[in-house]
Amino acid sequence: MTANGAPGSSHKRGHRRVSRDGNVTFKRRSTSEIMTAIQLGIEYTVSRENHTPMRDLLTHDFCVVESFDFPSDGGRGTPAHKLSSFAFKCYAPAAFRHFRRFYGINMAQFLHSICASSLLELPNAGASGSIFFRTADDCFIIKTVQSGEAKYLRRLLQQYYITLTQNPGTLLPKFYGLYCYKCGSKRIRFAVMNNLLPSSVPICEKFDLKGSTYKRRASPEEKAKACPTLKDLDFREIHPSGLLLEAEAYDQLVDTLARDCLVLRSFSIMDYSLLVAVCNLDSPDAVCGDAEVKLNHQLIPTPQPDAIAPHPPPTEQQRWHPASATAPPADPELESAIKRSPISGLPARNERGDRLLLYVGIVDILQDYRLAKRMEHTMWSLVTDAESVSVVHPDFYSTRYQSFLREFVFKRSVD
Amino acid sequence: MTANGAPGSSHKRGHRRVSRDGNVTFKRRSTSEIMTAIQLGIEYTVSRENHTPMRDLLTHDFCVVESFDFPSDGGRGTPAHKLSSFAFKCYAPAAFRHFRRFYGINMAQFLHSICASSLLELPNAGASGSIFFRTADDCFIIKTVQSGEAKYLRRLLQQYYITLTQNPGTLLPKFYGLYCYKCGSKRIRFAVMNNLLPSSVPICEKFDLKGSTYKRRASPEEKAKACPTLKDLDFREIHPSGLLLEAEAYDQLVDTLARDCLVLRSFSIMDYSLLVAVCNLDSPDAVCGDAEVKLNHQLIPTPQPDAIAPHPPPTEQQRWHPASATAPPADPELESAIKRSPISGLPARNERGDRLLLYVGIVDILQDYRLAKRMEHTMWSLVTDAESVSVVHPDFYSTRYQSFLREFVFKRSVD
Structure with missing residues (x-):
């Protein structure tokens, strides 16, 4: 997917x-220009909602597209700015307003x-060559x-x-x-979504899981990164x-995964992943992200009276009973970072009995089962075991995905 | 709309x-045969839900049609019966199952x-020549x-x-x-809906209101009926x-009417009515329906200590403060009938200060704004005031309907 050789560029993806x-462009627009245009556009379109009282959603609202001109000198209600003149489209504003209210x-x-x-x-641009921005408060991507x-x-949307x-x-x-x-002539479409990875909490591992085994190991280049995205075989x-x-x-x-997969399957959606980011409360070494908190601790912190010692082999009860994972971490700085984060983690334990917080979400759902995918599957199934290829039929994909997560990734504590 | 002259029939509508x-047929099938087939079909299709665990609704569910054969001798899981063999289709079963659960x-x-x-x-068949069945417990139509x-x-449905x-x-x-x-070769489609008119409660008046004035008076024939459906001008x-x-x-x-009208307007639906049935707690003379309770009371019942005398002119406070409409009626038999009914009424008062219960619902929403309607409107607007014709543009229809109900039908008590 990586292409080189465009004049004046050293690296291109999508x-x-x-x-x-070191300057980044997307469709030959500098990302700083895109960022400013996004802020101008969202500020203008969302502020307009002030003038429209909230009303019930109609199926019709899912199809609406509103378009606004942003000439450099300022337009009808749009402010003057220093960028090239642009247009800004807002899809289904009433529907997204409802979704935001819902959350x-x-x-x-x-x-x-x-x-x-x-x-x-x-x-870390995705494989598709998308660009990602995060808001400074960690709330949105x-x-x-x-x-x-x-x-x-x-x-x-419906x-x-x-x-x-x-x-x-x-x-x-x-x-x-x-x-x-x-x-x-360039159109850049973008979605505003929730952020899954808290930047202020130290993340020690990050996995992109699909339930497939074929080619599901991070490359040596990826593993060399400060914050590699590991895959199914690495997880195992x-x-x-x-x-x-x-x-x-x-x-x-x-249950939630099953219900979500039902929806994805009904739309023939495949190739989605579960992103799982792990914060270890008993050994909070950040390897990922731009964790604001540089936690100044030892690998093995001084055990606290109520804390479970992190590294000695856990007793069987500790191993299979993660209730105390909800207890605050020993490190007050880490505790404060976790509390400050707008994203909440799911308490868990690893095989050593360490208390973890997991940040979990389904990602990459906007790929449909297109002809290209079918072709890819047909091709791969000639050379390898069809079932291990990640590009298979949505029903099969969903079943394999769920059983991998249910059986190998997450384990249920014995009551 | 009424056509006579079909061989052997004395009266035909739709x-x-x-x-x-006196035998009633619909598409040349006797209504007793239709009734039995409906019961067989619904029993079979709805019972099947026992074998399907409830799951989340998908947009796809709104389009599903299931079809079953009911041969007279019994089929695959369908019982033997004494009717002619028939087929039974069930539209969007999962969606309607959700709606039922919702209610x-x-x-x-x-x-x-x-x-x-x-x-x-x-x-009382509708003007369209539909047939209506009611369940014995008053719950469904x-x-x-x-x-x-x-x-x-x-x-x-969505x-x-x-x-x-x-x-x-x-x-x-x-x-x-x-x-x-x-x-x-005959297909008879039918919907199961809520019943608006309680049969055990004496209804003294029934109105079908559209907010139009043109031809909105019940005919002398209608008024001669035991339970006439009166219209806008009669109401005034x-x-x-x-x-x-x-x-x-x-x-x-x-507020509810405004929200409902927003939905109807967004689907270009018009010509709907508000059905308003009135039970007078202080003068409960049934003129409508098959009220099971034959209330054995005088026109002016003996005043009870806590009851408001029904007929003497009300004081201004009584007139404009319907709070005591929620007090039980003087007649214990009527009180028991109201309590037994699965349909609840909305307390109100009339101009004399009588305590009323109103049974209210929007009816006839399945007529879209078709070309025929446009034609009708164009034709009528040549001979009369366009705005008073009931067949006008959905926006106008909705506005007129709401303002008539808000201003002339319902009055707000002064706090």
Whole structure:
């Protein structure tokens, strides 16, 4: 997927290009220009909601597209700015307004998160060459989506509404907005979503799990990174006994995954992953992200009276009973970082009995079962075991995904 | 709309035909045969749900149609019966199962209501020539719908789901099932809905209100009936001061009507009515229905210590403060009938200060704004005031309907 050789560039993936001097562009627009346009566009379109009283959602609302011109000199109600003139489209604004309300995000808070401070560009672009921005308060991620993905999301919106009302604890991405920034002949579509990875909490491992074995090991280049994204086979090696959850949390997680997979399968969606990020409360070494908290602790902290010693082999009871994972970590700085984070983790234990917090969500759901995928599957099935290829039929994909997570990744504490 | 002259029949309206000896047929099938087939079909299709665990609803579920054969000798799981062999279609079973659950109706209760006792055929066929059955326990109405109406209802289902989740107090018809009974070349489609008119409570007046004035007076023939359906102009004459509601109830009713009209307008639905049936607690003379309770009272009952004397002119405070409408009626037999009814009424007062219970719901929503309607409007607007014709643009229809109900039909008690 990586292409080199474009004049003046040293690295290109998808529409994302990094020049020799480190500047990042997307569709030849600098990411700083895109960021500013996004902030201008969202501020203008979302503020307009102030003038529209909240009313019940109609099926019709899922299809609405509103478009606004942002000439450099300022337009009808749009402010003057220093960028090239652009147009900004807002998809299904009333529907996304409902979704935000559903998740308890009010307009002022949303605008403040996105527009009051600079967005932070995440260095780790996805395989698709998308660019990702994170808001400074950690609440939202802004991700560029391809034209087909945006169409797919719009088709999904009614089901999405139905899912939220039935299964409010869904692990599907939380979509808060879908927009298109158009400048010249270039269109950049992007979605505003929940952020899964807290930047202030030290993350020691991060996994992208699909339930497949074929090619599901992070490459040596990936593993050399400060914050590698590991895969299914890496997980099995690192956590051969899986991650232990309390019985109730396990049951709820498995149930939620089943309900989410039902929705994904009904839309023939495949190739989604479960992102699992692990914070170890008993050995909080950040290997990931830009953790603001540089925790100044030893590998083995001084045991506290109420804390369980992290490294000596755990007793069988400790091993299979993670209740005390909800107890605060020994380190007050880490405790404060966890409390400050807008994202809450799921208590668990690893095979050593260490108390963990897991940050979990289903990602990459906007890929449909397209002809290209079928082709890819047909091709691979000639050379290898068809069932281990990650690109298979949605029903099979969903079943394999769930059983891998239910059996190998998460373990249920014995009551 | 009434056509005579079909051989052997004395009266025909739509597909409904009454022979000289009083037998009713619909599409040449006797209504008793239709009734039995409906009971067989619903019992079979709904009982199947026992084998399917409840799961989340998917958008896909709104489009499902299941079909079953009912040969006279019994089929695959279907019982033998004495009718002609027939087929039975069940539309969107999972969606309607959700709707029933939403309204707290469990499977056993639904089956018991519909299948345990004979259905009662309502004598008053609608203008469309539909036939109506009521369940013996008063809970449900089964109404034949035209092919276009069934299609329209299926198109509405997703919006219907959205409405229920947002506006659970909606006055739209509650749809609990949509089916098709096919025998030979005849297809009879029908919907199971909530019953608006309690049969055990004496109803003294019944209105079908559209907010229009043109031709909105019941005909002398209608008025001569035991239970006439009166219209807008009749209402203005009988209740020139409208029906007084408590402030909170009024506000809620007006809000619900506005939300329901928003939905109807978004589907270009028009020509719906508000059905308002009135039970007078202080003068409970049944003129309507088959009230089981033959109340053995005088026109002016003996005043009870706590009851308000019904007929002397009310004081201003009584007139504009309907709070005591919630007090039980003086007559214990009427009180018991009201308590027994599965349908609850809305307390109100009339201009004389009598305590009323209103049974209210929006009816006839399955008519879309078709070309025929446009034509009709264009034609009428040449000969009369366009705004008073009931067939006008959905926006205008909705606005006129709401303002008529808000201003002339219901009055808000002064706090």
